[in-house]
Ligand SMILES: [Zn+2]
């Protein structure tokens with residue numbers, strides 16, 4: 001029997017269930033070592049409109065690191081049993097025009113780990129080997145956050161198209177946003193990097209790491225205008241605030257999980273100043289490989305990324321912490337003893 005977290009709106013339970021009997025072709029069974037929680041998991045817990053193909057109850061966990069313990073048929077030889085891996089949270093269909101056109105990350109029919117298929121808040125998970133990256137020598141808690149908190153941050157930064165020495169502001173510099181700042185500094189030490197956060201203690205954390213930081217509700221104008229603003233704040237008014245604080249031709253990269261419509265403010269501002277709005281959802285395998293390499297080489301230090309840690313048996317407490325969002329929180333990680 002294995003442990004697996006089940007979520008329905010307002011309820012988190014740790015179940016004892018039968019493990020998957022067989023590992024399908026091209027898949028591996030992974031013993032989970034660590035699994036990060038993110039805003040999407042909180043939305044699942046609070047009750048969100050489910051995407052096509054997904055329904056409650058859900059078995060969450062899409063930031064997963066562990067060890068390959070069994071290979072299905074046709075799983076290749078790249079990731080033998082015993083390999084420490086991080087899982088990319090999207091399994092592409094391999095057959096649609098996006099997949100065939102070289103953009104499996106934009107697959108319309110793909111499945112999300114922890115949404116369409118049982119995720120990593122469990123003792124084990126079964127997932128395609130083509131969506132795994134080997135991470136030898138990396139702390140599994142750090143490997144776990146690579147999957148979404150860091151890889152999605154890389155994708156957001158790429159979409160920001162920051163010029164050399166450019167000014168970037170991250171709204172909601174928490175779990176994902178903090179990594180946007182860190183990756184931006186690695187890519188260009190001369191970039192001017194600013195974070196907007198909810199609490200004074202988070203601002204202190206960012207300033208301690210060498211970034212400009214201000215608390216939400218503060219006047220941004222002394223800090224801007226910005227070449228790009230990346231929004232992971234989850235605040236419905238943040239996109240319009242961003243539009244008012246971009247330079248002409250600047251880019252808003254929108255990555256918040258929000259129900260309802262996106263409010264951008266005055267239409268003429270976007271049109272007359274030729275602003276760009278780009279969405280960011282997840283990442284590609286290349287993104288995940290790139291950030292895994294940065295972490296393994298030591299260039300990217302993830303030691304401050306995991307601020308709260310719970311064993312799987314205390315998953316309910318982990319969700320409660322995620323909902324309360326204590327000051328200074330970056331990532332909540334559940335570990336499997
Ligand atoms: Zn996520």
Ligand SMILES: [Zn+2]
Pocket residue numbers: 092093094095096097098099100104107108109110
């Ligand atoms: Zn596809």
